[in-house]
Amino acid sequence: MMEQFNAAVIGAGGMGKVHVDAALASPWVKNLYVVDPDPRRVKLWEGEARLKSSTMDEVLKDESVRFITVATPNHLHLEHAAAAMRAGKAVLCEKPMGNTLAEAREMIRVEDETGLFCQIGFELRYSKLYLLAKEWINSGAIGDVVNIQTRYFCAESHGKGSWRSNSPEPGFLIGEKLSHYLDLQRYFFDADFETVYSLAAPKVVPFCNHHDNHQIMTTFSGGRVGVLNFIMPIAETWDNGEKREMLEKQSDDGHALSYHICGTRGAIETDVFRRRIRRWEYFDAPDTLGSRIVETVTFPKEEDQTYFHNVYGQDLAVIDNFAKGGASQMNTRDAYGTMKFCFAAELSELDGKIISGSDPRL
Ligand SMILES: NC(=O)c1ccc[n+]([C@@H]2O[C@H](COP(=O)([O-])OP(=O)(O)OC[C@H]3O[C@@H](n4cnc5c(N)ncnc54)[C@H](O)[C@@H]3O)[C@@H](O)[C@H]2O)c1
Known part of the structure; x- marks a missing residue:
């Protein structure tokens, strides 16, 4: 110490x-x-x-x-x-x-x-919404995780002339904006990707050098599948200052940020814009496979940051861990797994092909 x-x-x-x-x-x-x-x-x-x-x-x-x-x-x-x-x-x-x-x-x-000591800032691994999902997964409550569907719809908020809009890299947005969400797929599956195939439709935000949409489909070991659907320009509210107070409006103005995590015995849904996480349990009904919601956790707007954007809490925890002599919880080698994932999706869009995790360019 x-x-x-x-x-x-x-x-x-x-x-x-x-x-x-x-x-x-x-x-x-x-x-x-x-x-x-x-x-x-x-x-x-x-x-x-x-x-x-x-x-x-x-x-x-x-x-x-x-x-x-x-x-x-x-x-x-x-x-x-x-x-x-x-x-x-x-x-x-x-x-x-x-x-x-x-x-x-x-x-x-x-x-x-x-x-x-070096840590890369994947703060969602310190955000309560995703920590709770991981806790439910680790408890075995939903069985084996086989399918993760991530939906992220937002507004153009990078702005004209910003370093983000001006970036020369064609697939830049995947590393910049979507790396958090692909990282969570790694976290929930507890595995690195095996293959990835990504598609981007023609962009509609004229002043961005990068794509404004990505559809990323990934396989993990055992045939497990992760999907991320991202589209940027739809949502109505984009002002960053107001955004944090406006989740209720945004939940119905085009925004979406959710995970549907499907297991063999149940499922989990995280939904930022509804300030909610829920868990389903499957059961054998006379004529079908039944499913019921068995747990719902909601959070007040005062806890938005700690639930889904906990950079502040991450920093306090990382500094504390460093000061007590702990090892980095996301060192560069571990973070590289997510970087590889992002760049494989980018390569897939450039090549128009499925990219394997063992591709020599990664
Ligand atoms: N973890 C997250 O949730 C999250 C969210 C947003 C941004 N980010 C990341 O944070 C980083 C910064 O993003 P931002 O939104 O704050 O961007 P920003 O443009 O608001 O801020 C960048 C700052 O860096 C300063 N800067 C530029 N060149 C510099 C130099 N040579 N030395 C010192 N300062 C310099 C700029 O003056 C500016 O104040 C990016 O890497 C981005 O990906 C992470």
């Missing part, structure tokens, strides 16, 4: 703000340095005595800084995470590990070479 230490957040944009707030709330963090070339970002914490604006060079040289969170745009993740590890700092890096698999492999190499 170590003493309190200083930490830094690199990139204090939309997601960096959550990382900064979480680091300031961690009992392990003494002072926090924020690195962002945009001076408006650091102004958000004006008056916070424990927070100082800094530069990458300064935080790398400062031995009191033990922990660095990387929340810059994706093409900078490798540069910032590798520099931090090479300077002897523990790292929590936002997903994806980079814009290419080569970048992701290099991050693994740096983690191996330095032997330092």
Whole structure:
């Protein structure tokens, strides 16, 4: 167990703000340095005595800084995470590990070479909705998981001229936006994919360089199947500021974010826009296979973040784990399984073919 230490957040944009707030709330963090070339970002914490604006060079040289969170745009993740590890700092890096698999492999190499703590931010594994689904699966309540259907419909919210819309990578959106949801399929099946086939219809968002829809079909061992259907431009509300207060409206204005997890003895449904998770049990009825809902858990809007977007809780847990000498719960090698999955789906769309997990390009 170590003493309190200083930490830094690199990139204090939309997601960096959550990382900064979480680091300031961690009992392990003494002072926090924020690195962002945009001076408006650091102004958000004006008056916070424990927070100082800094530069990458300064935080790398400062031995009191033990922990660095990387929340810059994706093409900078490798540069910032590798520099931090090479300077002897523990790292929590936002997903994806980079814009290419080569970048992701290099991050693994740096983690191996330095032997330092490095975690990739797949925060849904810390979100109560999905932890509860996993707990039900692990308890055997639905038998063997054989089929997972993920539905994600939203609005265009990346914005004109943003780094996301301007990304040159054709399949960029799978790693950027869908990696969380493919990662959960790995988590629920407790396995890596075997083959993947993905289709993208012509896009309708004119200013994005990437596709705005993906239909990703995957096989896992034993013939188990995962499907993810994603479409971006349908939903009516897109304003990020309002979104968190608007789930009730959004549940009926085109948004959907749900998993249907089908097991051999029952099923689970998670539904963000209805703030709900339910479990079914199958039974033998006289003329059919019966099914009944046996458990329903709902949550209030005050708990939205902890239930389905728990970056804050993830950060507190990761910093605590690091401070107590624990191993990373999603190191670069593990996160690479999800990166591979995302890029295999991208390759499938480019090739128009089924891609196997053993494809040499992965
Ligand atoms: N885990 C999640 O749920 C989740 C959600 C959204 C975004 N993200 C990830 O977080 C990362 C940031 O996304 P965002 O939405 O905050 O983007 P953003 O554009 O809002 O913020 C990026 C910030 O990085 C800063 N920046 C750019 N170059 C920099 C540099 N060289 N050094 C330091 N700072 C620099 C920008 O000024 C900006 O403030 C992305 O990798 C994204 O994939 C994760």
